[in-house]
Amino acid sequence: MSSKKVLIITYYWPPAGGPGVQRWLKFVKYLPEFDIEPIVYCPENPNYPIIDNSLLDTVSKKIKVLKQPIKEPYRLARLFSKKSTNKISSGVIPKAKKQSIIERLLLYIRGNFFIPDARKNWVKPSIEFLDKYISENKIDCVVTTGPPHSLHLIGLGLKERLDLKWLADFRDPWTNIGYHKALKLTQKAKAKHQKLEKEVLNKADKLIVTSNNTKNEFLLKTTTPISVITNGYDHHNIPKQTKYINFTLSHIGSLLSERNPIILWKVLSELVTENLSFAKSLQLNLIGVVSDDVIQSIKAHKLEPFLNVVGYVEHEKAIAYQMKSRVLLLIEIDSEETKAIIPGKLFEYMISETPILALGPVGSDVETILKSTNTGVYYNYQNEIALKKQILVFYEDFKNSTLEVNAIGLQSYSRKALTKSLSIILRNI
The missing domain is CATH 3.40.50.2000 (Glycogen Phosphorylase B;)
Structure with a gap:
């Protein structure tokens, strides 16, 4: 069986820390075992709110990683308030009544001038770069993973230009995600989000979501096939730890x-x-x-x-x-x-x-x-x-020294088992 080439478009990649990087870092780790050749495309100079350099060592040297520059507004925003910008870029949005004038302004600008998100300026350059790369390297399938949901717009643009299969992976919902309420969206901005979401949901060949609730939400918006592949755990080499005395x-x-x-x-x-x-x-x-x-x-x-x-x-x-x-x-x-x-x-x-x-x-x-x-x-x-x-x-x-766990059925949530499910989808898309 020949390997299938799959281009994975992701914003988060080592040295990015936090939860956003883990899903596709682990999929990429195991996909070659299922005759899928992953090629990763990510930003060259991203503005990651959390850095974890230890994750760099977990990426196989055999994995091809393509990088292109990205222009993000957070660098400019720091000229106004470094503290407020760092909070917002890392997801820490203060309650409305405690927001400073600068924070309210930054949230309004972020919500209404950067749709769907602050990485929107990476969409067009990425489409231009990947259009040529995909054609020259015989890529069989493109995967986009969001948030940031701008990356789905890269998939949308490539789908409209090229004869390729496109899988859109939603780690979180789009218009129904909780922080949208904090972005001070105008009705025009809300409508634009909904329009873009509808285009992505209906033009992708396949959708993957991480929960049944998201699947049920999307089933009301599209007829595109949807699969649930949750996040999971990977085996690690951390030795068994002594429990705290307290x-x-x-x-x-x-x-x-x-x-x-x-x-x-x-x-x-x-x-x-x-x-x-x-x-x-x-x-x-x-x-x-x-x-x-x-x-x-x-x-x-x-x-x-x-x-x-x-x-x-x-x-x-x-x-x-x-x-x-x-x-x-x-x-x-x-x-x-x-x-x-x-x-x-x-x-x-x-x-x-x-x-x-x-x-x-x-x-x-x-x-x-x-x-x-x-x-x-x-x-x-x-x-x-x-x-x-x-x-x-x-x-x-x-x-009483009886505080313990008797877990059952964990194997189905292992990263390798989940990657096997993903590989089946990729082979049949």
Whole structure:
């Protein structure tokens, strides 16, 4: 069987850190085992909000990586406010009432002058470059992955010019994603987003999404075939870690302003006040980008003495934190839009042998996965009493040295198994 050449157009690629890079980094790792030759196209000089140089060592030297320059507005925006620009580019959007004039202006410009996103200026140069490359190198299929959804417009432009197959991969929804509400979009801008989304959904040959909720949303908008391939976990070489002596709750990843679990801080504050033993044992680790709103909420609930803000760490260190913790926190915004969001870290959490405590909206895909794999518990934001009882159950198990996980059915979420599913789609597209 001859290898099929597939061009993968992605914004995030090492040394980019954070969750956006992991999906296609791992697909590219395993695709050659399924007779698919991946060729990666990414920016030469991107404005990544998070850098993780350790990921550079995970890319095989055999993988061909094409790079072209990109012009992004964030560099110019930093002339006005470096701090505000860094926040917005990394996804930390302050609540409306706490936004400075500069932040409001930057969000308005970002939302209404850069559609679908701040990487729009890379679309036309990329189409020109790849048009020639695809023709000269006999590429069988093009894959675009977003966000940023500008990259789907590269696929759209190539599809209109060339006789090729195009697969559009949506790691998150487009017009139904939660942060759109924060971008101060005019009606004209909203309509343009919807028009572009419709074109991509209907002109791609195949769509891949990461959750059933996103699939159900897109089924109302297109007849293009849709497959669900979730994110997953990869095997690592991190040795087994000794658990923290304390009853340590850890959140790994960004905690943005809107993802601020007041109900959790309230419950922990009550338990600290009511239970002296609990107070002596509690430790709260936040590993990753954390908004000022979250820190202020924790302080307001008198939990600062138990707080350990670590900040962003390299991927391998994040895995070690997962394994050392007693309970892992998975927090999602309480909204209809976030039902479809399955954080990539969930799957690494699932193999950490650490119980997961998740908070999110009713009807989330996360709840289904946790229940089916027996890796944790899930509560919505109206379950305050049940949440408090559950944390006490975890704490009692911790004291009795019986706090453990008996996971089932994890193999289907391995990166290699997921790549096999992807390879079948690519071969049959």
